[in-house]
Amino acid sequence: MFPDLIKIGDFTVHTYGVLVALGLIVSYITALYFGKKEGIDSKKIDNLFTFTIIGGIVGARIAYVIEHKDQFNSAIDYIAVWKGGIDWFGGFVGGAVVLLYLIYRYKIPVLKIGDIAGISVVIGHGIGRIGCTCAGCCYGKPVPPDSPFKDLAIVFPKHEHTSAPSGIPLYPTQPAEAVGNFLIFGILFYIYRKKKFDGEILSLYLVLYGIERFLLEFWRGVTPPIPALGITWNQIVSIGMVVAGVLIFLYGMKRQHNEAV
DSSP states (O other): OOSEEEEETTEEEEHHHHHHHHHHHHHHHHHHHHHHHTTOOHHHHHHHHHHHHHHHHHHHHHHHHHHTGGGOOSHHHHHOGGGSOOOHHHHHHHHHHHHHHHHHHHTOOHHHHHHHHHHHHHHHHHHHHHHHHHHTOSOBOBOOTTOTTGGGOBOBOOOTTOOSOBTSOBOOHHHHHHHHHHHHHHHHHHHHTTOOSTTHHHHHHHHHHHHHHHHHTTTBSSSOOOTTTSSOHHHHHHHHHHHHHHHHHHHHHHHHHHHHO
């Protein structure tokens, strides 16, 4: 893998950071593109995007701290993101809370913003997962020698900036999620052109990504399952995403039917 994109003496540019930044830029451009289609002022999109990202970073860090308490020994460790990590689902929740507040403040139709957010988030997330592949974070479980997936396994070299265990064939969870997200983006982009009601894209994003992440969690080696349930808390959130997506879709279909009548 390539955890360090540029290294000159003590100066290092990490590949993960560059790709996460690229993902944010692509998400922002995507949000502006679809915001224009929905007739929403670009300045409002700017504010929504900026403050949602801040809320997402805070939420992602809080979730990571809760999940990895053993890694923190002092107060400064809790805010030193560069020494630890972030959790995507925590970022999703934190960003969603801020986004909903701003939608209420600006009085923007929530489902229109939901459609923009769904298609914008998934493309940036896919690019970010390529960064995870380079950094070795969010790595998979060891692949058994007799597994049919052994030829797809990733073996990370030993490196000071790589989180994954070195020299062990691991399930390729990061590139698998990246590919899945790019496929979801393609589906949403195609359906957006024929969107029947506000909330349709959001609902499909929640269902498709929720299913993808629920299944990938069985391969991931980062989050331990909850003993009493046998599944991770990420899978619980994934189930919630799917349920919410189905409810939004049914609501949109019913509303469309009533308007047609």
